[in-house]
Amino acid sequence: MQSLLDDVIARNRQWTQKGKVADYIPALSTANSDALGICVTDVNGQEWAAGDARTFFSIQSIVKAVTLLCALEDAPIRSIAKVISFEVCSDSFDSIANLETSRSHKPLNPLINSGAIAIIPFISGKAYEEKFLRVVKLIRQMTRNQSIEVNDKVYKSETLTGNRNRALAYYMKSTGTLSGDVEEVLDIYFRLCSIEVTCHDIARIGAVLAGDGLMPGTGEAVANPNSCRIVKAMMSTCGMYNESGAFATSTGIPAKSGVGGGIMAAIPGKMGIGVVGPALNSKGNSVAGIRVLSDLSSKLKLSIY
């Protein structure tokens, strides 16, 4: 495995030159576009890493998989489904047009921005601060990393420039989709997106999802199997923005990407994978990251199809 990972990283490093680091949030534009790293954590707790696996990056949309997991653990899916669909989305991740044109005005799924904002009220916790801590604590538990923190610079940058997300939130407020105080919900959303992680962290989150909620190695249950399966189903159909179909075709594994350049994969029953490569394609996905996962999927026969 180790030599395979080394090899895959070496072979695909050239692809880091083909993308562009996200710049719509100033604080993200400072990421190292040449970085490429990987970590694999299997469901038994074994771990391998290669390349820039210790590089910190912004979790961004990858956190949506954990936010969804928390909501599914804390509220009945029937309640959630009343305001958020669990459907595929052919528009870009920050689309507002589909909120207006769909009959129900519901976000299409919990892994696009609108749905990820609307799901926050379903997380346990009276005050919004508690909801935030609920998610952070689960991330620290799944990653066995108590030093997981929000990057304040990114958080401030998100807050200052997050007008598209504000538009989504106010629109959903106007249609009754979003309950609670808009600015408070957005504040939680911005803070969660600004959490800083490494490939190790997201590989471990992926491994918990892969193991249907059991911690790799110890077997301690931190989430229900059914919640984990729903998260993986959503990752498979909607996890790579509007490139999800092409990724399913080429790679065939449940994965969630973020504009920080990370991709978290969860291979059911097998392993979690964390990849980072901040240079993105036009859909917002890591160019080299997709290549690495596609190679690995083909070598290790990871496709679920």
Add this chain to the structure above:
Amino acid sequence: MQSLLDDVIARNRQWTQKGKVADYIPALSTANSDALGICVTDVNGQEWAAGDARTFFSIQSIVKAVTLLCALEDAPIRSIAKVISFEVCSDSFDSIANLETSRSHKPLNPLINSGAIAIIPFISGKAYEEKFLRVVKLIRQMTRNQSIEVNDKVYKSETLTGNRNRALAYYMKSTGTLSGDVEEVLDIYFRLCSIEVTCHDIARIGAVLAGDGLMPGTGEAVANPNSCRIVKAMMSTCGMYNESGAFATSTGIPAKSGVGGGIMAAIPGKMGIGVVGPALNSKGNSVAGIRVLSDLSSKLKLSIY
């Protein structure tokens, strides 16, 4: 003329039963749905009224014609056209989808909500308060009515429930269409929409537009002919929300409606007409108001086509 107006009001009062008073802003829902009134002010300053012409109502979108006039007087149209199109709009007046799907992300015209918000920064005045006063002063001048004021109850209601407009404004902020502080611009927008008027007031505004900027009777110039002509062109093509084409066909006069139930018409070279009838159809236009204008247009041969 007087007996004609009396007759037209009497004949169309039944139509007030066919619509529904706007309820998306709580403060509007208290309007009297049975009311129906009209005032005609010709370009020489003669004035006739019938029915509930003294009933106060919320100016709402009718103010967009004056906001546009101020912007055209205060800034070169080339600058305005860089961020706002002057095009027809087949979507509803508060649509956000067309901001996303159009290539330029520009509001389609200055008479729909998005365009009316985006045009505020073009009005003279350093502070936003000055921009607000600029519009109010022009309204007081055109109406010869110094007691024109914002209705505070409506204004508070707008502010509390104006999340769709907030969504539009933050979306335009995210695309660079809207300059300035979003909440300050929205505050001006909400206050302007909350101005209280009667049919007399809007008939006089219409008469100034009809007279290419000259005050009826006195002939004092308060706006440029070209600005007035652009406002009338926009009223003719976009003034009745997405019922503008049907209204052009049936009635054929430049007009701007508001969800307060008012309709202001400006017949070029002839007269201004103010109508009120708070019961609205599904497009947001006064049911009885449209009937009254259609009858009057046909009797007085007012159609510009």
Add this chain to the structure above:
Amino acid sequence: MQSLLDDVIARNRQWTQKGKVADYIPALSTANSDALGICVTDVNGQEWAAGDARTFFSIQSIVKAVTLLCALEDAPIRSIAKVISFEVCSDSFDSIANLETSRSHKPLNPLINSGAIAIIPFISGKAYEEKFLRVVKLIRQMTRNQSIEVNDKVYKSETLTGNRNRALAYYMKSTGTLSGDVEEVLDIYFRLCSIEVTCHDIARIGAVLAGDGLMPGTGEAVANPNSCRIVKAMMSTCGMYNESGAFATSTGIPAKSGVGGGIMAAIPGKMGIGVVGPALNSKGNSVAGIRVLSDLSSKLKLSIY
């Protein structure tokens, strides 16, 4: 008037270099992109011409104004309005998306392709051939030109490459909007679009519309005033494709353009104007033609607003 026309043509000839001759139909691409001509026919029958007023060009979408006139004369507007809206359209003239996204699946108006196809069954005549002849005869009568004919080369070209129009027609057939045989209706549509005219011809058609259905000079009635007014209302709000709002703002006259480079204007109570300039802008309108009309409108104070 004559020297004004000569002057306007001379001053605007440079604009013929700024556009591009339509090439989506091969037979149109052979038009002379340098051509620029104008003819004015007033409601008393006086006529002036300048530039390439005798140049033949393809009538294309200008015929939609006449098709609409025939339908309004031959069928009650209530029947027509059941399948075609009379509304403005912010999409391009050959859009099919709005047929799907609007609730009623109705074409937005009779001057865009979908609406112009769907209106054909409303024209008098049992067989489709009769409907075609009905329109052609009216055109010959209005133009006092019995040699008006279809250009066979253009007609064949339309038929061969008219797949977008076929898609519109079959879509409307599937929703029940279009009655009759699709290929027969399309055949009439293609033939009508392929009629060959000069500026003199369309100026005379415009003059009849301007005169509310009376032949210039003779005063013979060939159409009802109300039908003519509806056509002019539609021309004012929808006649210049999705540039109708901008044209209303800059020029302020009822007009209908075609991708053959012609523009027909009808100034109510005054005159008809025919312009040709085959070099088009991105919306499908004659670049120099718009300039000519804008100049003329300003010099002669033709704006209806």
Add this chain to the structure above:
Amino acid sequence: MQSLLDDVIARNRQWTQKGKVADYIPALSTANSDALGICVTDVNGQEWAAGDARTFFSIQSIVKAVTLLCALEDAPIRSIAKVISFEVCSDSFDSIANLETSRSHKPLNPLINSGAIAIIPFISGKAYEEKFLRVVKLIRQMTRNQSIEVNDKVYKSETLTGNRNRALAYYMKSTGTLSGDVEEVLDIYFRLCSIEVTCHDIARIGAVLAGDGLMPGTGEAVANPNSCRIVKAMMSTCGMYNESGAFATSTGIPAKSGVGGGIMAAIPGKMGIGVVGPALNSKGNSVAGIRVLSDLSSKLKLSIY
């Protein structure tokens, strides 16, 4: 297994009362809405059936999985991907709006109507008849059923009423997406959709896909593993129309439905499943069929996530 299937059918038969048999094609409306049947074929060739497994039904959109398989076997995916995306689709299966609004004008995937029509030219065979026979032969081979035939009544009905599909095809012809003769391509499409099958037939097709191209029992290779995996990836993300996300969440297996009431599932490495239940929900999927598959997936732990 047998008693499980009997039980699942018995328990879910009530759901056949909740849907509505497709009626947009007259010949489909005669299907028995009470029918409910299932067949399971495992990759070793063992077969179980329960309920109305011998009931004939129209294959409809299920054939799109086989059409896609043939195209992937016969042409490089790069060529196909030039005109058809492999992306998820949030619109209905017969949407034409997304062809216009997407920048590339490409069908979103090969399992919606537009993509399934556009993929036909990629199937081997000079004449269209040969392309048709290529697909039919593969179906006969995979089902071990030489009596598989087109139902002529359904085929004629499709041809007569298939105007929406004609609109899609002519639109794609106009944008250059569809090569070849439109009416010939449509004829093949209509014939393929009209093939008559039973649950046994589609369970066997599913089993071949499940076995990565090997015939159950014999192990004879009839398709490449990679082509089969792409088909299953597309089925998982796009196979249940715009209910694909919800189905992934609730059931978690690759499946393709048809408006004839059938659903074909392919559980990787395990089995094919064929279900029929002609009463459909508003998305066009069998109401009882989805319940049966969901129950079975949960009992047999079939979810791939």
